[in-house]
Amino acid sequence: MPARGDHDARRADVSAAVWRVLAARGFGGLTLRAVAAEMDATTGLLTHYFPNKQTLVRHALKVAEEHSETRARWAAEEPGLAALRAALLDVLPLTPEAVAMSRVWVSFWDAALGDADLGASQTGRYERWRGRLRGHVEAAQDRGELPADVDPEELATTAAAFAHGLVVQVLFDQDRFPSARQVRLLDDFLTGLRTGRSA
Amino acid sequence: MPARGDHDARRADVSAAVWRVLAARGFGGLTLRAVAAEMDATTGLLTHYFPNKQTLVRHALKVAEEHSETRARWAAEEPGLAALRAALLDVLPLTPEAVAMSRVWVSFWDAALGDADLGASQTGRYERWRGRLRGHVEAAQDRGELPADVDPEELATTAAAFAHGLVVQVLFDQDRFPSARQVRLLDDFLTGLRTGRSA
Structure with a gap:
């Protein structure tokens, strides 16, 4: 023993x-x-x-x-748009721990693109992630927080893309992207989704 | 000789x-x-x-x-929003050649994050890229194509993030992201910027 x-x-x-x-x-x-x-x-x-x-x-x-x-996650008090926001905050490098996590996942992209098995599992991982974001989008549409006439799959994909791409910008320029600016960029992005989309 | x-x-x-x-x-x-x-x-x-x-x-x-x-680039017939769109299309993996290019640059993120010199040059590269996008945003604002009350730096950053993150989603799921869908996602994103932003 x-x-x-x-x-x-x-x-x-x-x-x-x-x-x-x-x-x-x-x-x-x-x-x-x-x-x-x-x-x-x-x-x-x-x-x-x-x-x-x-x-x-x-x-x-x-x-x-x-x-x-097992990381600390952003809590959403409400479903819908608040849950979408929390799920995207979870991805951003807002703390030193989250920076390390982001750096690891960005580096994994290369490993997964060079390995068929890892690539397939990554495809599935992102499909599930977009599915979760889509659930939040649909809830937000039901609650009248996002326009009802937008395809929730496309909106979830756009949100996923924005978050990942912001991670890359932040990792290469942490001085210019303190956490407050990252959150503001996300909130402006969400405001754009809320008020702007005319499908 | x-x-x-x-x-x-x-x-x-x-x-x-x-x-x-x-x-x-x-x-x-x-x-x-x-x-x-x-x-x-x-x-x-x-x-x-x-x-x-x-x-x-x-x-x-x-x-x-x-x-x-030296790659083939998207041509914009007009400055402003059309030039912003062309610059973002340049980044998307819309052709087999562009897929290879994207795959190389995504893999370079890992190399650059692990090497101080390469990382610093990448920081500068993205700063210049955001600067070019910002120029297009400002021209679009001057032309009345984008809201004048939005910070062009933040809008350029959001556009850069969206494009990079979409590259990642596409590379891991090329079947689900044919080029027509990529272009539609970009155009919906630009429509959102045009009509939606209330800073």
Whole structure:
């Protein structure tokens, strides 16, 4: 039993080191050597967990997903437009932790575009994400917060695109995009959706 | 003189091979070995051009920039909103060539976030890009095509974000985003800017 506990503890150490490497260098800088150095361990020890680069990348993806799922989220007091706003705030690099998360996911785009399996899972992930945003859009339309004559799928896609693209602008220019400006850009964008769309 | 010609021809071969590797695998898959295989050459020959990974990445960035600068561009018949639309169409993956270009630039985000020099040059590149978009926004405001009471810098940033984020959605789901849908999403977005913004 203690051996089992040691094993789990070591796995947790490995996952923590993988996350630190991801946050600092992204998927592009993820190597057995970098994780080993982060743990003060040998690459030999790491090959016990990850016999090749592919298993390391797969594990790193799980680690990144766990961090994303357990992160602090923006709460919406109401469904509809407020929930759409909260879901988009969840994506923006508004805190140092969220900056690290964004940096990891942006770096994953390259990894996923170069790997058919990872790419397919990413396609599904974004389809589900747009589906959730679409649910918020439809609720907002039901509540009269967004124009009823706009295709909710297209509006959800536009919102997803805006949020991801803003992440990229922010990551490359954090000084020019303090969190208050990011929130203002999002709120102006939402105001545009609310008042402007004439399908 | 012939030797010089050979040398230039070889450099062109190397650049062409670098581009093919980038288009297929992105910056994350760019290695001396991959470029050598693409040329049917030895990695030893390649180290003559690129003594290390850094020089290879720098050269690849130049190759990517040349491809971006010499690509077919969307022409705007008028300044202002039409020019803004053309500049954003230039970014979207509407053709196979543009898909390859987008894939390369998305992969470069990871490389640039992990390298202080590349990151700084990317910061400047996007600042200049937003500046060009801002010029189109200001012209559109002068022409009465966009509301005059909106901050052109923020509107240009929103447009840049929308275009980049749409690139990401398209790259991961090309079947769902044929070029006609991309153009429609952009035009709906521009319509929203034109009619909707109340700053």
